[in-house]
Every structure is written in structure tokens, then in C-alpha cells.
Amino acid sequence: MPIRNKVTLLDIVDNPLIRIPVFLVFILIGPLFLPGKVAADTPEGLEGFSPFPPAQSAGEFFFREEDQGMVCLNNEISQDEDTVISSMEQQRSEYVILASYSQNVLARSSIERQIALYTTRRRKTFAKWLERSGRYLPLIRDILKEEGLPEDLTFLPLIESGYNTAARSHARAVGPWQFISATAKRYGLKINYWVDERRDPVKSTRAAARYLSSLYDQFDSWPLALAAYNAGEGRVRRAIRRSRTDDYWKIARSHYYLKRETRNYVSKFIAAGTIASDPEAYGFNDIDYHRPISFEAVTINHPASLSFIARCAATSLKVIRGLNPELKRWCTPPNLRTYTVRIPKGMGEVFRRCFENASARDRMPRIPYVIRQGDTISEIAERYGVPQKEVYALNKGISPRRLRPGSMIYLPPVNAKRGRVISRPNRSRSVPYVVQAGDTLYDIAGKYRVSRRKLYALNSGVDPRRLRPGELIYLPYRD
Template sequence: MKRKFTTLFFCLALLGALPAVSLAAGASDAAPQGALTAAEIRLEAGCAGSNDAASEFEGLEKGDCANEDGGLAYSELIVDTASFEACELEAEDKVADGFSGEDALPACVNPAPSAVSSLDGTGAVASLSEDDGMPEVPIVVNKSVESFINYFQTRGRKYFERWWDRSEDYMTMLQSILREEGLPEELSYIAFIESGLNPRARSKANAVGMWQFIRGTALRYGLRVDWWIDERMDPEKATYAAAKYFKNLYGQFGSWYLAAAGYNAGEGKVARAVRKHNTEDFWELASHKRPFRRETKEYVPKYLAALLIAKDPVSYGFEPAAYNDAVLYEKVRISQATDLRVIADAAGTTVDEIQRLNPELLRWFTPPNYPDYEIKVPTGTAQTLVENMEKLPPSRRIAFQMHKVRRGETFAKIARKYGTSVGPILYINNMKSAKYLKPGTVIAVPVRSDGVARSKGTKKDVAFVYMHEDFQS
């Protein structure tokens, strides 16, 4: 046990997670040269930037390596627990108990500070309160920026146009949230180059959503990620989380360019670079062979190129965006798991529209144990949904249990065990075929009251869902 703790302590020290290793520390306190950050480890695992610009952006559009880090990993956040697994389990337990937002933050994770601080040239920490606001992103045009402008105008034009068209749906909302949080709206174009504003984007490193959060960072900033829902794919909630993250990054570095580099490569890597080269100038840091990889060196100029084009698209050969076509919706609180078909019928819309407005939903149902969850519905339909949901008969509310598949079990065997049929099981789990069922997989099983009694589960394992009548057992 002692040896295991010593190993963990050493790993935490290498990753810069121990609170004793602060940004204001001297060289003797810095992480050892050559130590990999969590972001670098993920890069070594196969998410390094492509050597070919066209393939890199094509991959990004397909959700490949849009951001190898996207934020802190648990190994960079734990401050008072003995294992990474314990921290993650604590976060999952809090979500399972119905907590959300900041209330879901595990005790083993440093909460996002309400005030941020930055380093001056001497390494001293200067205070920056939320009331002071944040400065705008400075615009620099140099050869690196011009090269990406040229790329977006030529070889990468088809990708940029695709993202530009998507900005009509989301950019108004993103910029409104950033302004609300006291941040410059120009940061919205970080999401532009991270994912092409695709809320369903997923990288090889499992960074997900428009802002490309990894799971640990999502949990840290209050997003729910579980079997039912992945709020990294909720453009609104993910943008609020990204805003908190950017406040912390700017507070740490006092520079939007270094904050952007930290978003891409991890703040630990950027902090070590600042200390090693004794400069807070991103362009000077990027001129060295190390410490940044090519992807991070190109990240800021790529972002600035996108920002310059967005500010004056006509001058760069693009059509102006029609922001009047932004995605509009209303939100209705759904206190218990409900079939999306039931919601669509009650709101007088289609399931496809409900899924388009709520990409975070991973199943055909809203999540259980989430009493504050709000479903997005087309503008003008919220009141209709509320009125029709109140009319739903109790017979439409059925129970379900979570079942871990054992070796040799089939859907038919599981259905018989719980007194249901295969069809509802496939439906509730969003599965199309009953042929493939791997041992260890956890599935939801609709059950009758007698099915609950026959199964080995307890009442604590049971949740309820409003299910469409066509799929009730």
C-alpha cells in the first residue's frame, strides 16, 4: 500500500497537480524537465496534430482530434484523495444522487475560483476581480496568421464554409453567454476551430462537443456525463462551462494567447514554458523548438485567422452570416425520465426536432434522477407541452431497472427475467439489433411491478419513465 501511494504521489508531482507546485514558485519547485502533462500523454496515445493541414481540418470536421486536451484531467485536479478512481466515483455518485452544476463538484477537485489571478513579468501574483471585467482579445497579423487566412481561402475553404454556415445557428447564443460572463465575445471562435461548431464532435482522445471537453473537466465545471446524458454536447451548458474555464485560464496567465494555448495543450505545459523561458509572450514561446508541439504553435494563429475573417467576411471572399437564422427554443423542466416521443407528441413537434435541439441526450429518454433537467422545444410550444404532460395517465408511467449483462445472457433471457419483451428493451437502450450483447454491458430494462419483485434488484434500483404507448410491454 505504501509503495502504491508513493507511486501515485510521484505521478501527481510530475503532472503538476500538487498544490505545493504553484505558478509563482521558483525553478526549484518546477516540474522536472521532460515530465509529460496529461495532455501530452493523450497526444502520445495518438492525437497529435496532423502534418498535413488539409487532413487535420478534415479530421476535425469528422470529430477527430479537434482538441487533444480541452481542459484538466483528474490527474491534474486531485488534491486530497488517494486515488483517481475514487475522485471520479465521487463525482458520478453526486450526479446519480441528482446533483447538477456546481453542486455536483466532488470534494476531491479544486472548485473553479470566484476570483482569478495573473502573473506579472516578475512572477508576482496580481489580483483580478470579476467586477474588473476582461480585456478584448488583441489582434495580431503576422506571417503565421496570414498563412492560415490563405489556407481558409483556398485548400481549407470548403471546411471553413461548412463551419461558417453552422455559425448562423449557434454564434449568437455563444457570444451572448460570453458577454453575460464578462468575457470577450471573440472567444466564441475558439469553438469554431475546436469543432467547427459541431455539438456532437468527438476526438480520438474522447474530447466531446462544441468546446471539446474531456470527461474530467466536464465534471469539474458541473456538466453531467453518464449513461443517459452527455452535457458536453449541450451547446448552451457547455458554453457556460467553457466561460468559467477561460476565466481561470486568463487569471492564471494574464494573456488570451497563453489562455488559448492552455486550452489546447493544457495549462501545466504552458505554465512550465513560461517559467523555463521567462517570458509571457506567446509568439516568443512559439519560436522555440520546444516546449510547444506544432499543433499548439499553430493554434493561436489559426484562431486569429478565423477571427479576422469572421469580423469582415466579405473582404476575405466569404458571404456574411445570416445570424437571424439562429436556433431558437424554449425550455421546459422535465422532472423524471420521459420518452422523447411522448414529449414530441405533447409539444406538437417531431422527435427529430427534439433530438436536434437536445444533442446531449444519449437515449430515447430524458435522464432520471435529474429533477432540474430542462428539455428544449421549438419556440411557441412550451406551454402546449406543459399542458399536455399534465394530462398523461399514470398507466403511461412505467418502471425500469439497470441490468449488468452476464456471460451467456441474451435479450430474451433478460426479458423473461424481468417480465417484459425484447422490443421495449431495445427501444429504451436505443439499440437496433438483438444480436450483439457483450458481457459487462449495462442496459436499462422496462419492468412491470411483478417484474421488479422477481428480479434481484431492490426498490432503490428502480426508476420510472413516461414511455410511449407503442413500446410499453
């Protein structure tokens, strides 16, 4: 049964027809049943009650906040406060945030509007989000458990990104948790030309867990913490100060303190989580959930291209990119000696043998280029359609002011603009090759399985009897 249909003590007390009789009963017979300090409390104390989520408890327990902590109001329990708190934490429902809204009429109406939106106008989009959630929900849930956070926060990426690791907002927030750059770096995520760890489902979830924990420590309220996650801590503090209340739902009722997105944010989260936790109850009966992500992490001690990693893991480049969405380029960062990559589960031993037995050229293919008179790094990069950053990364220590004609540098094997092997400046379908000692055109044609006629045609100005080591020739490009 959906949480929104559960009847609690507060629902009864809120009924105006029986509120007065209930209060009189508590005044007259309350001391007979309530132990110690709580038994002497007046009915006004009921305003602090909240229903304990019933999903994991054997009976209905109700708690009230006291100066010393949470005090149990069930006279069958005779534990001290610390024991009660510990027991509550062990038995609490998995979805404590989702359940809490049922106590608040303001919250309930706002959340039900969002539920109606997700089940009607945005139904098709929400169904896609649910399908994609199957890939990441188990992973995120386990991490949040380890970090000691409520499990219903697992559904927060549902409204942030639809569990899309490549999601990017108009505010330049990136990844499943939609971190902006400054916040991501504050919580240890790396963002540079080669990687963007906001896209990494593991690292970004760890960072989000630390951030959410910090926000809860600041505001001592999950609605306020979630609002701050959306709008920033400063805006929420100002809203509290100006509204003179720390009740998120009262703040959100006014148009003066928070932007519309933040006023609706917590309602969207609870609505989305409520549906996702029981989709059949809301008519989502045919969801084709993606298979949960499964991988094995291996550490490599040399930079490598993603295509080589895929080959060693006996899988496709698409699979490797899907398991390592933080990698933005064609290879692992060349400036890092070691890097941990994810490969399909069970392929670790095969991958290690392949990687260790491969040559440096196989692991990190590079295209040699011989400097000509008048060349500059910027002109070479522009000519071949590759970023200057990659040229510098592949040629450590190179000085752009000291390029000597005849010296050799390396270019990335992929044209950044076209996503293909780089070609000659005249755009003929060919790739450069630097002649090695002992090479002949005949041997080169046989080694690379190319037609000698095509090889000679591409290098018509080259005397095959006078090939010099370091000289640049071109080979036909094959798809």
C-alpha cells in the same frame, strides 16, 4: 475594412526610415502635450504602447501600462486612472483579441498563413463551419457577455469543433468546446450513461467561460490562456519556465517548448475569427447561415421518452434531439425525478397540458417481460440487444441473484443495437405483451388493431380460453 489593414502608431514607429525623427520629436515636445507623470517618460516607454481598438471609440486613444494601472496619453482627457479604465472597458472593441495581433510581426506572419489556408485548401470545410455557426453564435455571444469575457471568444468553437455539438476528437474531447472528461467534470458538466453535457451548447459554454476566465487569471495573457486551453495549464507553465519568457509568440517561434498544434492554435483562432467577423472581405459571399437556435425550457417531473416529448411539443423527434443534444438515449434519465428539456419556442403551454394529462405508460413506454426459469439479467439483455444499465435503470431495486420465474421486469422499448422496437428472441417481427385480468385474444386483437389470424399464429401454443394474468404473449410488430 479588415482589422489587419488598420495603421496604428506602432506601425509608424516600426518604420526604420522615420523611427529616429519620431523619437526625437517625442523627446523634444512630448512634455508640452503629455500630462503629469507620463510627460516625463523617456521614449523607451513607447515599447509598452498598444493601440486601442477603434471600432467603438470617437477618436484614437493610446494606453501604456503603469504600476498603478493604465494611463491615458491623450491630453484632452483629464480623468483619474479608475475612470479611464472604466471608460476603456465600456468603449473597447468587441474583438479585442483579434485586433491585438496587428502589433506583432511574428504573430502577423503566422496568422496570415492560417488565413491563406482557410481561404484556399480548407475553404469548403471553413464555409461549412460558417454556415453551422449561424445556429449558435448569438447564443454563445450572449453567454460570454454575461460572463464578462471578450466577445471574440465566440469564434473559438469554430476551430475546436466547427460548432458541431456531436464532435468527438481522437483525444476523446467532446462537444462544441471540446472538453475532455476530467476538465468537464471539474467545471460542473455531467457525463454518464444517460447524458453528456459537453454536447449541451448552453451548459458547455458556461463551463468554457469559467475555464477561460480561470486561465486568463492565471496567465494574464489571452494568447497564453488560449494555449493553455488547448494544451493544458501545466504544459504552458513549463514552456514559460523553460523559455524564460511569457510572450506566447516568442515561445511559439521555437519547436522546443510546445507541440505544433499548440504553436499554431492561437494563430488559427485569430485567423478564423478574423474571417468569420468579415467573411465577405475574404471571398465568402454565399454563406447560407443556419437559423439561430430558438427554444423554450420546460421542467418535467417524471422521466419521459423523447418520442413522447416530441409528440407533446407537436414537433419531430429530430427537432427534440437537436435541441437537447446532451441526451444520449431514448429518454430522459430514469433516475432523475425532474429534468429540464428544451422544446420549440411558444409550445410551452401546449406541452404542459399534454404532459400532465398523459399516463405514466404514455410518458415512459416500457416493454414487460416475464422471468422464465434460468433467466439472468445479462442473458436477457444480450437476447434482446439492450444494455444491462437500462434494464437496471427501469427496474429499481432489482437483484440479479433473486430473479423469480413468473415475476415481471421491464425492458426499454428500443433495441439499442438496431434502434428499433425490441423483438422476440427468435427474431420474428413481434413484441411481447403481458396478459391483464379479463383479457381475451379477441379483445387484445381489437385493442391493438391487429389481425386475429396473425395473433393466433404468433401464439399457437396458447389456449385462448385459458389466458392467465401475467402470462406473456406476442403481438405482431407494425412499422
